[in-house]
Amino acid sequence: xxxxxxxxxxxxxxxxxxxxxxxxxxxxxxxxxxxxxxxxxxxxxxxxxxxxxxxxxxxxxxxxxxxxxxxxxxxxxxxxxxxxxxxxxxxxxxxxxxxxxxxxxxxxxxxxxxxxxxxxxxxxxxxxxxxxxxxxxxxxxxxxxxxxxxxxxxxxxxxxxxxxxxxxxxxxxxxxxxxxxxxxxxxxxxxxxxxxxxxxxxxxxxxxxxxxxxxxxxxxxxxxxxxxxxxxxxxxxxxxxxxxxxxxxxxxxxxxxxxxxxxxxxxxxxxxxxxxxxxxxxxxxxxxxxxxxxxxxxxxxxxxxxxxxxxxxxxxxxxxxxxxxxxxxxxxxxxxxxxxxxxxxxxxxxxxxxxxxxxxxxxxxxxxxxxxxxxxxxxxxxxxxxxxxxxxxxxxxxxxxxxx
Ligand SMILES: O=C(O)CCC(=O)C(=O)O
Numbered sequence: 001x002x003x004x005x006x007x008x009x010x011x012x013x014x015x016x017x018x019x020x021x022x023x024x025x026x027x028x029x030x031x032x033x034x035x036x037x038x039x040x041x042x043x044x045x046x047x048x049x050x051x052x053x054x055x056x057x058x059x060x061x062x063x064x065x066x067x068x069x070x071x072x073x074x075x076x077x078x079x080x081x082x083x084x085x086x087x088x089x090x091x092x093x094x095x096x097x098x099x100x101x102x103x104x105x106x107x108x109x110x111x112x113x114x115x116x117x118x119x120x121x122x123x124x125x126x127x128x129x130x131x132x133x134x135x136x137x138x139x140x141x142x143x144x145x146x147x148x149x150x151x152x153x154x155x156x157x158x159x160x161x162x163x164x165x166x167x168x169x170x171x172x173x174x175x176x177x178x179x180x181x182x183x184x185x186x187x188x189x190x191x192x193x194x195x196x197x198x199x200x201x202x203x204x205x206x207x208x209x210x211x212x213x214x215x216x217x218x219x220x221x222x223x224x225x226x227x228x229x230x231x232x233x234x235x236x237x238x239x240x241x242x243x244x245x246x247x248x249x250x251x252x253x254x255x256x257x258x259x260x261x262x263x264x265x266x267x268x269x270x271x272x273x274x275x276x277x278x279x280x281x282x283x284x285x286x287x288x289x290x291x292x293x294x295x296x297x298x299x300x301x302x303x304x305x306x307x308x309x310x311x312x313x314x315x316x317x318x319x320x321x322x323x324x325x326x327x328x329x330x331x332x333x334x335x336x337x338x339x340x341x342x343x344x345x346x347x348x349x350x351x352x353x354x355x356x357x358x359x360x361x362x363x364x365x366x367x368x369x370x371x372x373x374x375x376x377x378x379x380x381x382x383x384x385x386x387x388x389x390x391x392x393x394x395x396x397x398x399x400x401x402x403x404x
Contacts, residue, residue: 054170055151055155055170056169056170056171056184057072057170057180057182057183057184057258057259057260057262058147058151058154058184058258058260059151060260061260061261061262061339062260065263066263067263067264068262068263068264068267068268071179071180072179072180072181072182072267072268073179073264073267073268074179074267074268074269075179078179078269078272079266079267079268080265080266080268080269080292080299080331080333081266082266083265083266083333083335083336084265084289084290084292084301084333084334084335085289085301085335087292087299087300087301087333088298088299088300088301089289089300089301089302089303090293090295090300090301090302090303091303091305092116092120092122092123092124092293092302092303092310093112093115093116093120093122093123093124094112094123094124094125094126094305094308095109095112095113095116095123095124095125095126095226095229095311096109096125096126096127097125097126097127097128097129097222097225097226098126098127099127100113100225100229109229110229110232110233111233113226113229113230113233114230114233114234117230117233117234117313117317117321117324117325117326118324118325118326119326120293120295120326120328121293121312121313121325121326121327121328122293122302122310122311122312122313122328122330123310123311124305124308124309124310124311125222125226125282125308125309125311126305126307126308128222128225128308128309129218129221129222130215130218130219130221130222131218135211135214135215135218136215136284136307138207138211138214138215139211139212139215139284139343140284140286140341140343141211142205142207142208142211142212143186143256143258143341143343144258144339144341145205145208146186146202146204146205146208146256147184147186147258147341149204149205153204154168154186155168156168156202157186157202160175164189164200165188165189165191165197165200165201166186166187166188166189166200166201166202167186167187168184168185168186168187169184169185169187170183170184170185171183172271172272172274179268181268181269181270181271181272182259182260182262182265182268182269182270182334183257183258183259183270183271183332184257184258184260185255185256185257185258186202186255186256186258187253187254187255187256188201188212188216188253188254188255188256189252189253189254190216190220190252190253190254190345191251191252191253192220192248192249192252194213194216194217198212198213201213212254215254215343216252216254216345219254219282219284219345220252220345220347222282222309223246223252223280223282223345223347224246224247226280226282226311227243227246227279227280227347228243228247230280230317230325231243234321234324234325234358234361235360235361236321236358236360236361237360239360240358240359242320242349242358245349245350245353246279246347246348246349249350250279250347250348250349250350251278251346251347251348251349251350251351252345252346252347253345253346254343254344254345254346255343255344255345255346256341256342256343257270257271257332257340257341257342257343257344258339258340258341259290259332259334259339259340259341259342260334260339261334261335261336261337261338261339262334262335262336263336264336265333265334265335265336268334269331269332269333269334270290270331270332270333270334270340271331271332272331273294273329273330273331274329274330274331275314275315275327275328275329275330275394275396276312276314276315276327276346277314277315277316277346277348277395278314278315278316278317278346278347278348278349279313279314279316279317279320279347279348279349280311280312280313280314280317280347281311281312281314281344281345281346281347282309282310282311282344282345282347283309283310283311283312283342283343283344283345284309284342284343284345285304285310285340285341285342285343286304286340286341286342287304287306288304288335288338288339288340288341289301289302289303289304289335289340290332290333290334290335290340290342291304291310291330291332291342292330292331292332292333293312293328293329293330294328294329294330294331295328299331301333312327312328312330313325313326313327313328314327314346314348315327315394315395315396315399316348316349316355318373318396319355319356319357319373319376319396319399320355320356320357320358321357321358321361322357322358322361322362322369322371322372322373323372323373323400324361327396351377351378352377352378353377354375354376354377355375355376355377356371356373356374356375356376357371357372357373371401372400372401372402373399373400373401374399374400374401376399380399
């Protein structure tokens with residue numbers, strides 16, 4: 001993608017972070033084993049199974065099923081086992097942007113941010129300036145209403161074209177998933193300039209475009225403030241133009257996720273373990289828990305803090321930071337009683353930019369470190385996707401010189 005990302009030339013990369021994250025899956029392998037002795041909707045009927053695959057889990061959930069169709073049942077070793085709420089909970093480090101803006105407090109907040117990116121790869125951002133009762137709540141509300149539309153209305157936005165500026169679908173990587181995930185999604189490209197892509201977004205619910213555009217702009221402002229601070233905390237001045245690109249022309253994709261109540265949540269996942277490909281992902285979620293983060297060899301359930309963003313480091317940032325910041329595996333569990341909505345905003349540089357460790361970190365004159373990652377670009381990533389096989393092998397590892 002051109003760095004300027006001109007309005008009439010949409011970036012492949014900016015459209016497909018989820019396809020990208022799909023390739024960083026671990027643990028999603030063979031077709032689901034069937035529940036012994038149990039018959040589920042669609043199990044004996046390939047046509048019906050194909051129908052569900054096409055129509056997604058919202059449709060399936062609305063049929064009132066009481067057992068999970070076999071296509072959604074993970075192999076025993078990949079199942080979440082206990083419910084999300086029974087899992088060990090974690091309060092992620094909190095980064096207070098209000099304090100970050102106070103000169104006398106900035107250094108302390110940067111320290112918290114740096115430690116969070118290094119040790120957790122995840123943190124929560126509060127006092128971000130985005131009107132929580134306004135833009136954020138309206139975004140979650142319109143997202144919920146979109147998934148309540150009749151299936152035919154949602155289906156208008158189905159597309160196999162990953163370049164489409166709007167795309168409705170189900171599972172994780174719908175076309176290829178051997179075991180389907182308990183998730184439907186709406187992906188909206190927010191590639192700048194936003195005004196050029198908004199007209200292609202759904203026109204129903206009637207306020208979706210206005211609400212989502214307002215939210216996307218505000219989200220981008222928060223991202224710019226956070227990524228600038230994260231670079232500063234790492235001691236990198238962005239002299240290579242990365243910060244400028246991230247602020248003005250980087251890729252920006254918004255994925256609205258819908259995880260309906262699931263009859264047997266212990267057997268499936270809303271999203272499998274994956275890492276994100278870009279610099280930072282900002283997740284807005286409702287008050288239903290579901291996001292789980294891998295830390296210390298354990299899946300920890302994130303306690304949703306109302307009005308906050310959950311932010312995580314992506315593969316690009318891990319590479320750019322030469323491994324100082326961590327792009328961490330995460331997954332989404334579902335539950336049997338409450339549907340969940342989340343809105344994930346993926347931010348990175350443009351697809352044509354080569355990303356490698358920041359030169360400033362490798363500078364021997366500053367006591368720099370050895371280089372831990374090869375440079376990478378989007379073409380390399382696509383090649384990896386085509387050849388990737390096996391569990392527990394992420395794209396990031398394939399770029400690591402420690403594994404070479
Ligand atoms: O739903 C969530 O909380 C997380 C979503 C996520 O991991 C993703 O969209 O990649």
